[in-house]
Amino acid sequence: MAASSDASRRPAAKKANAGPRDLRNQALADVRRQSVLDAARSAFFELGMEKTSMRVIAHRAGYTVGALYSYFASKEEVYAALLGESLERLNARVQQALHRCTGDAERVRGAATAFFDFYRENPRDLDLGFYLFQGMSPRGLTPALNEKLNVRLRDALRPIQDALEAQGLSARQALEEVTALFAHTVGLLVLSHTGRIRMFKQASQDLFGAYLRQLLSRSSRGAKA
Amino acid sequence: MAASSDASRRPAAKKANAGPRDLRNQALADVRRQSVLDAARSAFFELGMEKTSMRVIAHRAGYTVGALYSYFASKEEVYAALLGESLERLNARVQQALHRCTGDAERVRGAATAFFDFYRENPRDLDLGFYLFQGMSPRGLTPALNEKLNVRLRDALRPIQDALEAQGLSARQALEEVTALFAHTVGLLVLSHTGRIRMFKQASQDLFGAYLRQLLSRSSRGAKA
Amino acid sequence: MAASSDASRRPAAKKANAGPRDLRNQALADVRRQSVLDAARSAFFELGMEKTSMRVIAHRAGYTVGALYSYFASKEEVYAALLGESLERLNARVQQALHRCTGDAERVRGAATAFFDFYRENPRDLDLGFYLFQGMSPRGLTPALNEKLNVRLRDALRPIQDALEAQGLSARQALEEVTALFAHTVGLLVLSHTGRIRMFKQASQDLFGAYLRQLLSRSSRGAKA
Amino acid sequence: MAASSDASRRPAAKKANAGPRDLRNQALADVRRQSVLDAARSAFFELGMEKTSMRVIAHRAGYTVGALYSYFASKEEVYAALLGESLERLNARVQQALHRCTGDAERVRGAATAFFDFYRENPRDLDLGFYLFQGMSPRGLTPALNEKLNVRLRDALRPIQDALEAQGLSARQALEEVTALFAHTVGLLVLSHTGRIRMFKQASQDLFGAYLRQLLSRSSRGAKA
């Protein structure tokens, strides 16, 4: 729905009206596109953003450089796809956590912890999200695509917001709290990954737990008020 | 005590056993080194990390590219120096704020706000601190230097920690709170600069204020308890 | 008599000994070949030589890249075909102009003006003719094909030559004059399209008119002598 | 006075206030820049525009690719320099011819023939002039530089224009005639180099001579009238 304004480029994925042969070809294409994406992810997770060139990706995927451009119109489209995937995994994780939670407070804790843990366990996924605002140029990350990605990020936080409202917080309060929680999470993780937080000999997990406790205490109080 | 583990490299600054002539030369060298640093900072603040090449720095400083290597052994050493400077400015700002504060609670608020504002007003200084974990390679940021920089960062937070203790928090509590505060601050700023926080239609300053209020409420309660 | 010296290559068009089914297929193929050509022309006229890649042509024609090679053995064969077409249009235009002319002088003027106007109004057709000597490599423009194209170009000039002879010029004189006229035309147009002629603040049409007047004055004098 | 808007790029040539050492360095630099230019010219004359890449130029000049960019900011700057040189040679040739001519008619013939011969003998110089309007992009050929080159082209034609006026033609007539002459010249040469003129079994030189005779006849008549 977004991305390629240049119609002469191959699209990321086709859709309807396909015969059985088309379907097989399309499936094959998707597999290959995915394998490129896998190579890109592994390279990026291992080498980091700067060192991951199209050459490296191609080599890891077993392709020539030019072949990559059959699947992605630019390097940035690769990263956008990677981020898209990452956000899907994040959402899945959050949803999965919600299934195990019943009460509102528990839902807040469950979703928030899933969110935090996802990025704690996969630090590069955090980088992924931050690259896009730093170095990205026009092609590959259209405003539309950017918006789409933003929406998925917000989706991951939505359950927390809902649960807070369910606890009795006003819409405004819930929004404020979820934003603050997001910021706190990001801050802890960035510091943790940077190595800056070890400086205080503190585990980010403990700090997150403490913040969460305060949040829940506030929200339950808010419910009573 | 810091920097160059490779003794054959040009040092960042010379020291002892110098005659008057050496001293004058040394002073000159320092001035010039500083002018390079100024050029680097201006370039980096203006163009960002990626676009700031040694060529650009040299040009802005009125030097040739090669000349830079008389003062800095690598590009990364330049950035390390830049970060060092940045941390000094941060400390100065915090100290300055403390001079205007009397009560403990006021000291917490004053120092924390100075800290927050410094990075809010100078987003690039934040980048500076985080670049080092992203793209930097071994040379230029030795563990020793890294430690030294960490210490200065910690120095900027120390007054807050002290004021919290003065309010009655235990050493352990104060450390936890200041770390959490630091994380919250960074999280808010990163999200704000990324544009990811506008998504929630929230101003980072308001959120910071709210967090600070909660912190002070906790710490005053802690004092009474 | 023309084109493919390499018999294993796909021919530009098939001919003899075809059954009714072959005929229909052949007709279809010709239509499709033509549609590729249309796409190529539109792309080339719009984007120019450099920007018109096989990819672009294929996309505009609604084909895949590989499919183009069913109809044309190389990019250059496409251009050769394009040039061929262009020359046909040129001839048609000249012939059409002649229908409206009666006297010999009028025929000279009419044909020459048609020639000039054709290229003035369609600058890309001029480019087409000149690309072939500049960048083209062996394949695609065989000497035989080149000769064939030259003949069609000459055909477009022939009526002028004939009319000059009819006015009384010797065969040799007529040939000289028509060649000079051709050169003058091309020179004016090239300069005009380059923007180099605006430098003299002169319109190419005025200059063409002046040249034509002189030519007719010469030829009528030649007739009397 | 034109070209490099990006001040961090090295200029084409420096000027004043130079010590003896600077002078020698500058001389050396000029020699080297010239040698790059020579390589570029030879490559271009031999291989044509399309096949002459920066790599080829570098290789012929005995440099690495990157080294070229010490002397020229882009490929197009190389071509602009080449064209500049070419126009200087053209002007020199025309001036030299004028020294040997006394009467006005003779001056017209001498200058015009020098112009014609220059491009006849060096066909690639003609290509050079036409490349710049075809494929050139923003960098390297600024409007200012383009104007400067245009002026030099015009300078080469000016003596002819002056001589025509001296023969008695009005300024307007002289301008028209010189423009037409220029067009005729270019047309003959383009056709000749393309091989399109051999088709008429005519030598471009004869045709040029004929045109010149007519021009002189017109201008002498114009003088009498």
Add this chain to the structure above:
DNA sequence: CATGAATGAGAGTTCATTCAT
């Protein structure tokens, strides 16, 4: 006939770094 994936070479350009002078 048509597909579309893949090749492989090549394009222009940038970069941190080195080193003889």
Add this chain to the structure above:
DNA sequence: GATGAATGAACTCTCATTCAT
């Protein structure tokens, strides 16, 4: 100390062409 030329590897991206299916 400073120059500035030079390196050499790296970068993203484009292209005409091929070929198994």
